[in-house]
Amino acid sequence: EAGVTQSPTHLIKTRGQQATLRCSPISGHTSVYWYQQALGLGLQFLLWYDEGEERNRGNFPPRFSGRQFPNYSSELNVNALELEDSALYLCASSPGVRRTGELFFGEGSRLTVL
């Protein structure tokens, strides 16, 4: 069974640009979560999508946005990039909002903002 896949693996942008990261969940999973893993800060919750709807978002500015497509894949967009947005962005999926606890993570997309 294919795991959660993320693309691109690495992305280099400059300040002010926009970045788009993509995630394909495990087949049959309807929930997608996005986390930011910045150096020394652990995993910070960004966004949660389920069945195409945004269910919750973390304490991040509005320039962090995303969406979930009908096939449950998801996209994270970061506008007006700032240097501190440099981080590993992890996507995770789970079977749905009523299921508990276990998230299946991708390998991440490393974003570098110069």
Place this chain on the structure above:
Amino acid sequence: AQRVTQPEKLLSVFKGAPVELKCNYSYSGSPELFWYVQYSRQRLQLLLRHISRESIKGFTADLNKGETSFHLKKPFAQEEDSAMYYCALISSGSARQLTFGSGTQLTVLP
């Protein structure tokens, strides 16, 4: 607001020694707690959950509501246990999301 605290960023023990990774949480409801692990060059994955009361790879964790703790323990550490460990809490109700601690890097020395 819910919060998970892992006070140790780094922890080193010798092979065969006991190991305890600390986790404290704050949450107003009834918590569901988890330990996730990330081995070198592998994905972050679930290690165990308190609701299952299971032992995985020799690790156990007991939820102590009085002390609001969920420490991860293993009586005899192995070199292959070296990894990054994250404690996590999931909120109840409709806004179910995992809140992670900042992680503890465990190194088991030979």
